[in-house]
Amino acid sequence: MDAEHMNKNSTPALATPPGETPEDEQARRAALSRMRAVATGLLILAAIIFITVHLFTDQTGVWGFVSTASEAAMIGGLADWFAVTALFRHPLGVPIPHTAIIPRKKDVLGESMSTFVAMNFLRAETVAPKIRSAQVTKRVGAWLSVKRNQDIVVERAGQGINYVLARVDDSAIESLTRNVLVPKLIATHKSPVVGRLLTEIVRDGAHHRLVDLVVYEAYAWLERNPQVIEQIVGDRSPEWMPKFVNRTVASRLQTEVLGWVADVRDDRYHQARQALDRWLLELSRDLSEDTSIAQRAEVVFDDLLAQDGVVESVLDIWTSLKRLLYAAVEDSDGEVKIRVRQLLAETADRMQNDTEFATMLDQKLATTAGDLTESFGPEFASVISDTIASWDAKDAANKIELYVGKDLQYIRINGTVVGALVGLLIHAITVLVPGL
Structure with missing residues (x-):
């Protein structure tokens, strides 16, 4: 008993459709009751007429037509009452087969409805053209072009970042780094990856900015610290060498070194730069292949990763990143939010005015939606069958009857009226065609 009670209580109640109020539901019930009373009233009227004619007339002449019409009306009304009632419950509570x-059969009906929707609606050829014709990109662009909506996007993004950051524990980052990332990196053969990465960097010239920075800083440092070269010359020269000679040599050496560094700085195709490029490419090839250099590099990488400082560095980076993100989210007039708003405005403008861009996005969206629908259509449609299966059978029948029962009462009314007309027709034929 308790188990049955628990199962009944655990069955989800049928939800009221969006926008539906209790007053709307009461109005539906009243309309259903009203139409049910009309249909039942016609059936009772037919029965009263039939009984009256049989009790108080000889059923000849006009009364024959009335008797036959009322009899047929009762038969039609009763048959359709049985058919309509059998959809939702056992007529008169009698468990007649193939009723209720x-x-x-709600679960079977749910499965059939789910299959029907999946086969006829959730198909790529159905969904993709609809998405494409909806011009989603232009609509999103128009919505996004409104400053208030841009503020909404920025605000929601900030709330999302805050939500994620608040739920990411520093100890989880430490555990992930120490127990997952570092062991995984140590177990991975890193030299080929580093070699390929270095090759791409050199071919794309991405290292030139770093070289520029080093050369610029070297030139500035040498220019600010001439005493360093003087000290080197003084330390390397014999004790008997006069100091003015050392100063002359140091001055000359500094001039030459500064000139050479300036040449490297100003000439992108300087021999030193080209030599560095060649050396980096050779190093990348050695790292990509199983050479002694690659093996030694692997040992160095593993030793570096095994240091506790790696985990601490990751935590420091994470802490700094989190602090920066918090600050960016909190500062409503900060540079980050200003740039994000500018980006949203530019994107919105392009969505609306760049036809080629909008068409491309719509096409990609339509293709993606079609592929997802084709791949997961049955899973999407299973929401129908799963939801119907979770309903209580009696509640489901009552709810469905509430929404369609009013129209079904017209079947009962039509059955009574059509039955009467057919009865009249049959009786007319028997009167007009003797011998039938």
Whole structure:
């Protein structure tokens, strides 16, 4: 008993459709009751007429037509009452086979409906053209072009970042780094990866800015610290060498060194730069291949990763990044939010005015939606069958009857009226065609 009670309580209640109010539901119930009373009233009227004619007339002449019409009306009305009632419950509570169809077969009906939707609606050829014709990109661009909506996007993004940051524990980052990332990196053969990365960097010239920075800083440092060269010359020269000679040599050496560094700084195709490029490419090839250099590099990488300082550095970087993100989110007039708003405005403008760009995005969106629908259509449609299966059978029948029962009462009314007309027609034929 308790188990049954628990199962019944655990069954989800049928949700009221969006926008539906209790007053709307009461109005539906009243309309259903009203139409049910009309249909039942016609059936009772037909029965009263039939009984009256049989009790108080000889059923000849006009009364024959009335008797036959009322009899046929009762038969039609009763048949359609049985058919309509059998959808939702057992007529008169009698468990006649193939009645109470919806309560008994709701799961089967849900599966059939789910399959029907998946086969006829959730198809790429159905969804993709609809998405494409909706011009989603232009609509999103128009919405995003409004400053208030841009503020909403920025605010929601900030809330999302805050939500994620608040739920990421520093100890989890430490554990992930120490127990997962570092062991995984140590177990991975890193030299080929570093070699390929270095090759791409050199070929793209991405290292030139770093070289520029080093050369610029070297020139500035040498220019600010001439005494360093003087000290080197003084330390290397014999004791008997006069100091003015050392100063002359140091001055000359500094001039030559500064000139050479300036040449390297100003000439992108300087021999020193080209030599560095060649050396980096050779190093990348050695790292990519199983050479002694690659093996030694692997040992160095592993030793570096095994140091506790690696985990501490990752935590320091994470802490700094988190602090920067918090600050960026909190500062409503900060540089980050200003740049994000500018980016949103530029993107919105392009979405609306760049037809080629909008068409490309719509095409990609339509293709993606079609592929997802084709791949996961049955899973999407299973929401229908799963939801119907979770409903209580009696509640489901009552809810469905509430929404369609009013229209179904017209079947009962039509059955009564059409039955009467057919009865009249049959009786007319028997009167007009003797011998039938």
